[in-house]
Structures are given as structure tokens and as C-alpha cells.
Amino acid sequence: MAKRKLILDLDTGIDDSLAIAYALGAPDVDLIGIIGSYGNVLVEAGGQNSLKILELLGHTDIPVYLGESHSSTSDHFDRMQVSADIHGENGIGQVDLPDPQRSIEKESGVDFLIDAVHKYGKDLTLVPTGPMTNLAAAIKKAPEIATEIGNVTFMGGALTVPGNVTAYAEANINQDAEAANAVLTSPLHSTMVGLDVTLRTLLTKKETQQWRDLGTVAGEKFADIVDYYIQAYVDVNDNLGGCALHDPLAVGVALDPSFVTTIDLNMVVNYNKETYGRTIGDDNRLNEPTNVKVSVMVDKDRYLKTFMEYLTNLFKQN
Numbered sequence: 001m002a003k004r005k006l007i008l009d010l011d012t013g014i015d016d017s018l019a020i021a022y023a024l025g026a027p028d029v030d031l032i033g034i035i036g037s038y039g040n041v042l043v044e045a046g047g048q049n050s051l052k053i054l055e056l057l058g059h060t061d062i063p064v065y066l067g068e069s070h071s072s073t074s075d076h077f078d079r080m081q082v083s084a085d086i087h088g089e090n091g092i093g094q095v096d097l098p099d100p101q102r103s104i105e106k107e108s109g110v111d112f113l114i115d116a117v118h119k120y121g122k123d124l125t126l127v128p129t130g131p132m133t134n135l136a137a138a139i140k141k142a143p144e145i146a147t148e149i150g151n152v153t154f155m156g157g158a159l160t161v162p163g164n165v166t167a168y169a170e171a172n173i174n175q176d177a178e179a180a181n182a183v184l185t186s187p188l189h190s191t192m193v194g195l196d197v198t199l200r201t202l203l204t205k206k207e208t209q210q211w212r213d214l215g216t217v218a219g220e221k222f223a224d225i226v227d228y229y230i231q232a233y234v235d236v237n238d239n240l241g242g243c244a245l246h247d248p249l250a251v252g253v254a255l256d257p258s259f260v261t262t263i264d265l266n267m268v269v270n271y272n273k274e275t276y277g278r279t280i281g282d283d284n285r286l287n288e289p290t291n292v293k294v295s296v297m298v299d300k301d302r303y304l305k306t307f308m309e310y311l312t313n314l315f316k317q318n
């Protein structure tokens with residue numbers, strides 16, 4: 001079987017780092033590139049974090065590109081304090097990793113995505129786990145890619161639960177609601193992996209201790225990085241009982257949609273002031289064919305088992 005071509009679009013970020021590890025640990029996946037986004041950190045820092053995580057995991061062959069540094073409706077990006085609180089000032093839990101031996105690619109992340117869709121078409125899977133700015137920019141520049149790409153599974157949004165930065169908005173959508181709306185109302189078909197399912201899919205220090213016990217550098221560094229994130233969840237929302245596996249769940253669902261139950265909808269994203277960032281069914285398109293599968297339930301035990309199997313095997317070797 002040919003390996004599936006995968007691109008991650010990340011604002012790396014602790015759970016984005018877990019998304020990289022999941023993609024590298026999963027069988028039959030060819031991670032052909034990472035696009036850097038802004039969000040948890042500035043775009044440049046996210047790109048450097050992706051390079052560092054790839055090196056930690058022994059994959060110096062995967063190129064990292066930079067996408068847009070802010071939304072198209074703004075001329076800059078201000079990092080939210082809560083991002084530093086949850087992911088650490090450096091985005092990876094204040095853990096020191098060596099400076100990367102490699103550099104960011106010169107080509108823009110948006111052009112890399114467009115070229116990859118033209119090259120691989122239906123064989124290409126894209127998993128955005130930050131703002132949708134890069135995907136919206138790519139569709140604007142090359143509208144045909146919306147129907148050429150094989151699979152887009154994104155982490156973002158909240159349909160059946162409240163947002164996590166405002167009562168309405170999940171963080172990734174909140175960074176650029178206009179971009180998210182442009183993507184979800186385009187002809188592109190996608191699967192939404194939002195807070196509805198990611199807040200049910202939790203990791204605890206019991207699991208990170210298993211990585212630490214491996215006695216490898218990757219096992220120990222990832223345990224340190226994720227323990228920071230678990231502690232941040234305790235500080236911010238201590239009734240949850242662990243940290244949410246937002247971004248690696250999106251990769252899991254992209255590779256195996258049977259982890260979740262979805263409902264078919266047409267979605268809009270509000271970008272008026274009061275409900276900015278709300279992801280909701282589009283009452284203007286109730287009778288039209290749908291283009292978004294919204295995850296509403298997750299088989300969290302089976303997912304967690306798979307997650308631990310992939311990551312533990314990977315950390316054992318590094």
C-alpha cells in the first residue's frame with residue numbers, strides 16, 4: 001500500500017508537538033512537510049519549535065515552511081497571554097531543546113501547499129491545527145485546490161460545547177474567524193475536530209511517566225514538555241482531570257475517521273463582534289449538500305491506546 005501523503009499546518013505549541021509525534025509514529029504515513037502558523041507562538045518561533053521537535057524525534061528529512069504571520073484582516077499578530085500560560089513562553093513548556101541544525105525552507109508555506117495539492121491531489125491529507133489563515137490564502141490564490149485535495153481534517157471550533165477563549169470561540173478559530181469562514185463556506189470538504197471531542201480526550205501524568213521510564217532523550221523531553229501542559233490545565237481548568245489532546249486527535253481522525261462520530265452539516269463562522277469565532281450550522285444552506293463532518297463523539301479509550309502505542313514506540317527509538 002502506498003503511504004499516505006500528509007501535511008501538518010501547526011502553531012507549535014505543545015499539543016502541536018504531540019501531533020508531529022503522532023504523525024511520525026503512525027504506520028503508512030509520509031509526512032511530506034510542516035507549515036508554520038502563528039497562534040500559540042509567533043510564526044517564526046513555531047517554525048523553530050517544529051524543527052527542534054523533528055530533530056528530537058530523529059526526522060531531519062522533513063521540510064518546515066513558514067505560512068502567514070497574521071490574519072489578513074490585521075497587519076500584525078499579538079500573542080495572547082493565555083497561550084504563554086498554557087504552552088510556556090517558548091511554546092514547548094519551557095523545556096530547552098538544542099538549536100536546530102537545519103533552516104526553514106525558503107518557499108512560502110502557502111505555495112508549498114498549493115504545489116503539493118497539484119502534485120498529489122486526492123492522495124494528500126492536510127491537518128491544520130492552528131488558525132485557518134494559510135489554507136484560506138491558498139484557496140484564494142488557487143481556488144481549484146478546494147476540490148482537488150483528498151482530506152482536510154482540522155482542529156478547531158466548538159459546536160455542542162462553549163468556546164475556550166470566549167463563550168463562543170475556540171482558540172484556533174478565534175485567531176482568524178474570517179479565514180475559517182472562507183474555508184468552511186468554500187466547496188472544500190473537511191472534518192472538524194473541535195472542543196466537542198478534544199476536551200473528552202485527555203492525557204495524565206500516569207502516561208507521561210511511562211515515557212519518562214523509557215530512559216530515552218525523547219521520552220524524557222516529551223514527558224517534561226507535556227507535564228508543563230498538564231500543570232497548566234490544572235491551573236486553568238482543574239476539574240477536567242488531564243490535558244486535552246486537541247491536535248494529535250485531529251491527526252488521529254485524519255488517519256482513522258472511525259475514532260469519532262460525526263454529523264454532516266454546512267457550517268458558518270461568525271465574525272461579527274458579539275459572537276466572533278462561533279462555529280455553527282448555516283441556516284441559509286439547510287437544504288444544500290453538506291461539506292463539513294463535525295465530530296461530536298469520540299472513542300477516547302481506543303484513541304488513547306493508539307496514541308500511547310505510536311508515541312511510546314517512537315520515543316523508545318530516540
Ligand code: BDR
Binds near residue numbers: 014164247
Ligand atoms: C487549540 O488552540 C491551540 O492553543 C492548541 O494548540 C489547539 O490547536 C485548542 O483550542
Ligand code: CA
Binds near residue numbers: 012
Ligand atoms: Ca495548535
